[in-house]
Amino acid sequence: xxxxxxxxxxxxxxxxKPYEMQIDPRNEEIYRLAxxxxxxxxxxxxxxxxxxxxxxDYLAMVAVDLMISxxxxxxxxxxxxxxxxxxxxxxxxxxKHLDK
Numbered sequence: 518x519x520x521x522x523x524x525x526x527x528x529x530x531x532x533x534k535p536y537e538m539q540i541d542p543r544n545e546e547i548y549r550l551a552x553x554x555x556x557x558x559x560x561x562x563x564x565x566x567x568x569x570x571x572x573x574d575y576l577a578m579v580a581v582d583l584m585i586s587x588x589x590x591x592x593x594x595x596x597x598x599x600x601x602x603x604x605x606x607x608x609x610x611x612x613k614h615l616d617k
Contacts (some may be wrong), residue, residue: 532559532572555579 524539529552540548558579567574 531555532576555583558582 523542525542525545526537526539527545527548528535528537529548530536531552532555538548559575562575562578562582
């Protein structure tokens with residue numbers, strides 16, 4: 518029976534509020550970098566000083582900004598289904614040619 522890996526308890530401060538969580542110790546750096554990036558983006562968003570905006574509103578702006586970046590990276594690095602089919606067909610053609 519395999520043992521579960523031990524979890525590391527960490528506390529991340531995001532937008533001035535502490536969040537405790539248990540994570541895989543191998544991912545600690547990623548969690549801390551993510552919290553730092555969110556806080557950096559929050560500071561930039563809050564510089565716009567929109568009347569009536571709450572911390573939650575600024576967090577929503579940050580979430581949208583991060584998702585736009587994420588979708589852009591997925592599109593840039595992703596391979597479309599049609600591309601996979603074309604690559605598969607090309608591999609078949611090359612294989613047939615090399616078998617001659």
